[in-house]
Amino acid sequence: MDWLQVLLLALIQGLTEFLPISSSAHLILPQALLGWPDQGLAFDVAVHFGSLLAVVTYFRRDLLVLAGDWFLSIGGRRSHNSDLVWMLAAATLPAGIAGFLGKDYIEMHLRSAWVIAWATIVFGLLLGFADRRGGGSNTLLQMTLSCAVIIGFAQVLALIPGTSRSGITMTAALLLGFSRVDAARFSFLLSIPIIAASAAYLSYQLISVPEVDWPVLGVGFVLSALSAYACIHFFMQLISRIGMMPFVWYRLILGTLLLVLFWQ
Known part of the structure; x- marks a missing residue:
C-alpha cells in the first residue's frame, strides 16, 4: 500500500466505525473509484486495535466504574452498574455466535457492492424511523436484561455489510425508548x-x-485511534441536538451513489 492509501483508509476506518453510516460502505468506495487493492489482513488488525483503543480511552471512567462495581458484586454488593456488565455480555453473545457460525457464508455471499448499497439505504431509513418515532427519555438506569438482549439480536444484523453496527444498535435502543445520548452510549x-x-x-x-x-x-493504528476518538467525542457532544437525520440523509446519498457506481 502507498502512503495515500494508508492515510485515507485509516481515517475512513476511524471516522466511520462509530458513526451510524457503515464503515464497509465507505471502505468499498476507494476500491471502486481509485482501483485500490484490498488493504490486507495486517492493516485490518492495526486499525481495529486503533478503534478499540479510542473507545476504551474515551469511556475509561465508565469502564473503571463498571469493572469496580462488577468485582464488588462478586462479594454480594450488587448494583445497576454490575448488572449492566452482565447486560453488555448478554447483548454481545448473539452477534458473537452468529459471526462465528456464519463468517464463511457472509464472506462468500454478502460482501457484494449491491448488498452493501441496499443495506446502507434500508437500514438508514429504519434509523430515521426510529429517530422520529422511537426515541424517548430512558437512560441507562432503565436498561433491563430484556432490552439489552433485543439490542444484542439487532446487532446480529450488522453482520450484513452496509448495515452499520453502531447504526443498528442505536436504532434498536431508540425504538425501545432510550434517549439519543444513552442509545449511543x-x-x-x-x-x-x-x-x-x-x-x-x-x-x-x-x-x-x-x-x-x-x-x-x-x-494506520495511530491515525485510526485519533480519528475514532475525535469522532466519538464530537458525536456524543452533538447527538442530542442534531439527531440522527443528517446521518440518514447521508446514508441515502451514499447508498444511491454505490448503486450508480456498480450498476451493470
Missing part, C-alpha cells in the same frame, strides 16, 4: 467486546502472514 460500550473479539480473531489469522510492514501498521 450503550452502543459504544457494546462495541468494545465485539471489536476486541474481532481484533483478536484477525490477530490469530495474522500468525500465518509472513511479512509485516510495521511502519504502515503503526501509522
Whole structure:
C-alpha cells in the first residue's frame, strides 16, 4: 500500500466505525473509484486495535466504574452498574455466535457492492424511523436484561455489510425508548467486546502472514485511534441536538451513489 492509501483508509476506518453510516460502505468506495487493492489482513488488525483503543480511552471512567462495581458484586454488593456488565455480555453473545457460525457464508455471499448499497439505504431509513418515532427519555438506569438482549439480536444484523453496527444498535435502543445520548452510549460500550473479539480473531489469522510492514501498521493504528476518538467525542457532544437525520440523509446519498457506481 502507498502512503495515500494508508492515510485515507485509516481515517475512513476511524471516522466511520462509530458513526451510524457503515464503515464497509465507505471502505468499498476507494476500491471502486481509485482501483485500490484490498488493504490486507495486517492493516485490518492495526486499525481495529486503533478503534478499540479510542473507545476504551474515551469511556475509561465508565469502564473503571463498571469493572469496580462488577468485582464488588462478586462479594454480594450488587448494583445497576454490575448488572449492566452482565447486560453488555448478554447483548454481545448473539452477534458473537452468529459471526462465528456464519463468517464463511457472509464472506462468500454478502460482501457484494449491491448488498452493501441496499443495506446502507434500508437500514438508514429504519434509523430515521426510529429517530422520529422511537426515541424517548430512558437512560441507562432503565436498561433491563430484556432490552439489552433485543439490542444484542439487532446487532446480529450488522453482520450484513452496509448495515452499520453502531447504526443498528442505536436504532434498536431508540425504538425501545432510550434517549439519543444513552442509545449511543450503550452502543459504544457494546462495541468494545465485539471489536476486541474481532481484533483478536484477525490477530490469530495474522500468525500465518509472513511479512509485516510495521511502519504502515503503526501509522494506520495511530491515525485510526485519533480519528475514532475525535469522532466519538464530537458525536456524543452533538447527538442530542442534531439527531440522527443528517446521518440518514447521508446514508441515502451514499447508498444511491454505490448503486450508480456498480450498476451493470
